[in-house]
Amino acid sequence: MAQFVGFRPNGKGAFTQSYSRVSGFDANHRFSSARDAVDALLTHSSDNMVNVRSYEPSSPRSKEFVYGLKNVDEVLAVLERLAALDLHLIVNETIDIHDGGVSGVVQGQVVEFAPDDTPRCARAERSDFQILLTRYALERRATG
Structure with missing residues (x-):
């Protein structure tokens, strides 16, 4: 299972952390900021890259998917843009798709x-x- 940090919108483009699974931290560790959460995920991911998935809880199909982000500011910009659309967000580590699985x-x-x-x-x-x-x-x- 990929490491991740989830965020839910809380109005006017803002978002709040919901869940997390990041190596070296307790399950659902509450990071002090989105910046700290994304930094931890990038640091602990094997490729130092993450993806951002967006979705609406009422719809089983996801919305925009941004693949292969490599720095915190880049990820935060995507999170802020998608949160402004009132979407739920998951930042997950990028996994090698050619690993045989x-x-x-x-x-x-x-x-x-x-x-x-x-x-x-x-x-x-x-x-x-x-x-x-x-x-x-x-x-x-x-x-x-």
Whole structure:
């Protein structure tokens, strides 16, 4: 599981930390600021890079996804911009997608996954016949 820090909007572009899992800190450690949280995550991530995911709790599909950010100010600028849209935010470490494992997402009764891709593989702007076959097979099993 990737290390992360979650934030929820609290109006007018501001946001508050909600959850965290960062190596060297207790679960849900409350950082003194978003800057400190992002700095800790960048420092403890294996590639010293993070992603920012944004979403609305009422919608299972995520909103904007920003990949491969390398410095605190860059991450904070993205957080502030997306929080102004009243979105919930997750900053997570970037994981090597070529490590031999698979990444995936679950939505309802459908599980989508792929090797050498991020969990957003289902939305990648490319045609991948194997992803289509995998998704179709899992949907068929789920519906019986």
